[in-house]
Amino acid sequence: MLRAASGSTSVGHPGPRRDPHCPSVVPVPSPGTTSATLLLNATYEPLCVVSSRRAIVLVLAQKAEPVDSAADVVHAERVSLPVPVVVRLTRYVRVPYPASVPLSRRAVFTRDGQTCVYCGGSATSIDHVVPRSRGGTHTWDNVVAACRRCNHTKADRSLAEMGWALPHPPRTPSGAAWRLLGTRTVDPRWRDWLGVPESVSA
Ligand SMILES: [Zn+2]
Structure with missing residues (x-):
């Protein structure tokens, strides 16, 4: 019979508490799913674009709720949820507006x-x-x-x-949507939330 060399009373524990088989709390979207998610403020004002992974973490932490989702489903720890295309923060955050929209x-x-x-x-x-x-x-x-x-x-x-x-x-141009419109490709599924006319494509 083996004894704990240190004489510690905490015997019987097999090792570190970290279980290598424990599912990651940060789910990985499956290949082919959307990689970017539009993040809205609690007021539905567009804020920024985050990775779908980040959006899923926010939803799982109940810091955001899905507003629009893709057909793809991501499997996380004990839950499955559609990959969010648009999420909305559950609490309002105050964001300073840029003085002007960069000319590009x-x-x-x-x-x-x-x-x-x-x-x-x-x-x-x-x-x-x-x-x-x-x-x-x-x-x-x-x-x-x-x-x-x-x-x-x-x-x-x-x-x-x-x-x-x-x-x-x-x-x-002015307005919250221009934080995104002038700087990056716009997913057509975000249009309703950005106030972009149909004729304007990315
Ligand atoms: Zn011309």
Whole structure:
């Protein structure tokens, strides 16, 4: 018979309490499932995009609830749940808004519906309404989405010289959804929560 060398009274324990066969508390979404989940504030305001894994952890911890889910099911410890596409925090978090939406090619294309503001064709480039060579600024109110042909035709001339007009003045986008819209690909299933028109694709 073996004795505990230390003389400790805590005999009979086989070793560390950690059981290597214990299922992970962080489930792993199966291959092919969505990898990104839209996270909404408790007020349904879009906050950010998290990994589906992170979203599942939030749901299991009851810090978030599923709003929209995929058909795929992930199996976690003693529970199975559909992979969340959109989740909503159960408690409101206050988020400081950025002072302005960063000006990027993707953001301009999204604001202008991926179409050329001059001809309505598919946008492939960015045009400065007042050409930079004439002092035009690289700012939201002077940058528009344009097709290459219009951009090339206009070159460094003004709209007045071209006899062209804008359908509406270019504006700086605002609103919570722009934290996402200008910076990343948007899952079509998030559209309802971002207020994105059907015509705007990622
Ligand atoms: Zn055009």
